[in-house]
Amino acid sequence: MNSSVEENYLKALFMLSSTKGEATVNEVSRFLDIKMPTVNSMMKRLSEKGLVIHENYKPLKLTEKGRLEAALVVRKHRLTEMYLVEKMGFGWEEVHHIAEQIEHIHAPEFFNKMDELLGYPTVDPHGSPIPSEEGKIVLNPYLKLSECIVGEQVELMAVGQSSASLLKYLNTRELALGVVIHIEEIEPFDRSMHVSYSGRTSVVLTSLVCDSLLVRRLNEETK
Amino acid sequence: MNSSVEENYLKALFMLSSTKGEATVNEVSRFLDIKMPTVNSMMKRLSEKGLVIHENYKPLKLTEKGRLEAALVVRKHRLTEMYLVEKMGFGWEEVHHIAEQIEHIHAPEFFNKMDELLGYPTVDPHGSPIPSEEGKIVLNPYLKLSECIVGEQVELMAVGQSSASLLKYLNTRELALGVVIHIEEIEPFDRSMHVSYSGRTSVVLTSLVCDSLLVRRLNEETK
DNA sequence: CAAACATATTAGTATGGTCTAATATTTTGT
DNA sequence: ACAAAATATTAGACCATACTAATATGTTTG
Numbered sequence A, B: 001m002n003s004s005v006e007e008n009y010l011k012a013l014f015m016l017s018s019t020k021g022e023a024t025v026n027e028v029s030r031f032l033d034i035k036m037p038t039v040n041s042m043m044k045r046l047s048e049k050g051l052v053i054h055e056n057y058k059p060l061k062l063t064e065k066g067r068l069e070a071a072l073v074v075r076k077h078r079l080t081e082m083y084l085v086e087k088m089g090f091g092w093e094e095v096h097h098i099a100e101q102i103e104h105i106h107a108p109e110f111f112n113k114m115d116e117l118l119g120y121p122t123v124d125p126h127g128s129p130i131p132s133e134e135g136k137i138v139l140n141p142y143l144k145l146s147e148c149i150v151g152e153q154v155e156l157m158a159v160g161q162s163s164a165s166l167l168k169y170l171n172t173r174e175l176a177l178g179v180v181i182h183i184e185e186i187e188p189f190d191r192s193m194h195v196s197y198s199g200r201t202s203v204v205l206t207s208l209v210c211d212s213l214l215v216r217r218l219n220e221e222t223k
Numbered sequence C: 001c002a003a004a005c006a007t008a009t010t011a012g013t014a015t016g017g018t019c020t021a022a023t024a025t026t027t028t029g030t
Numbered sequence D: 001a002c003a004a005a006a007t008a009t010t011a012g013a014c015c016a017t018a019c020t021a022a023t024a025t026g027t028t029t030g
Helices: A004-016 A025-032 A036-048 A064-088 A092-102 A108-118 A164-172 A207-212 B004-016 B025-032 B036-048 B064-086 B092-102 B108-118 B164-172 B207-212
Strands: A153-159 A180-186 A193-197 A200-205 A213-217 B153-159 B180-186 B193-197 B200-205 B213-217
Touching: A004 A025, A004 A036, A004 A064, A025 A036, A064 A092, A064 A108, A064 B108, A092 A164, A092 B108, A108 B092, A153 A164, A164 A207, A207 A213, B004 B025, B004 B036, B004 B064, B025 B036, B064 B092, B064 B108, B092 B164, B153 B164, B164 B207, B207 B213
Parallel strands: none
Antiparallel strands: A153 A180, A153 A213, A180 A193, A193 A200, B153 B180, B153 B213, B180 B193, B193 B200
């Protein structure tokens, strides 16, 4: 059984290495705000436990076992966040620090119950996938709005980063999750979009906003 | 801020000293299954933090501050148990070990939300009071069924100790929380009771069972 | 009341998880 | 390619939380 501290290192490594498949001691150190020697010795321990591959002066990698255990922590975190928002009525900005603690609870039945009550979601409202109990994750579930082209119809599924200001911005424009957006026009020089949705037409979204909105295509071929 | 380990010592002391107002190092040691010297040095620390009164070779007492912080841990534990049962559908036997972990989460808003969703309960189904946010507890909320007299009508509010066998026993007799029990007769020689409820009459409950059932009087004077 | 027993304390050790300072290695820039 | 900078590692310290062994105090009982 891993301690919550060990779980935090695994989770950090999981997230930092998600693209390149590896991460450095320095990156983990900055991410967790823990000094490098501490990270170093912890990585030695995790390596002895068979969770991390750590050769001197080389980047860190998770073993398959380490990847699984890290994914389960991420699963617990994201399920908790969704549960707090969907079932208890918290706002998205309030739940992170609670989930950071609850993710270390050792009680699979507790998280499986949340999963059940939430209807087995595979992604959270930030577009981040929720790993399954087996550590599986759906990949690239959503698309950025900015990657779409003129004429497409898409459904708003999640927001990439939910700053208070962005959420407020979306609110004032009645852009809620689930809204169907039709792309009318894209300005080539600044990549801003003219879109219509819910009766509104020619709403302009800057490229910054379009980069933050995660959508699903609704065209015929995707069905 | 107290660590979860410190919180466990405070909670132990709170529960062990609830009747006499004090407890010994030995009692805490047995209760937590931690060796006496460890308890001793921890009590020294808690004493320095102003949470415990500890004079050499004397019993331990909580200070007012210590009592409050302990009560808040108990509050978190009992609210969590109730929430898991009432809102998530767990059975009473499953929730203790989950609550033992969640009680150490530092997030008042989380527990206050549970409290709100539960309708601000003051006692849990074992008849144990749930301390308020200010550490206040209702005293002697319920009565044992065995303390009642012939002719009284009472409502089953809680069970003193919920062993699997007792719960099963109650189940087979359709004795659920909220059932109104009428006391028909008490056998003087073994203190067993003949009671009626929900259409059943002359059901015999042994004194052992009557000691475990916590009830509330329904007679006129109590209103 | 004194011996035996239970309880409490002190002293010393270990491990997990953190730090700083010193040193080693790798990467970067001229 | 070499010096400087960035990164990584080792060594040594500290605190929290546990332990065992040894000792001290308090309680019970013949």
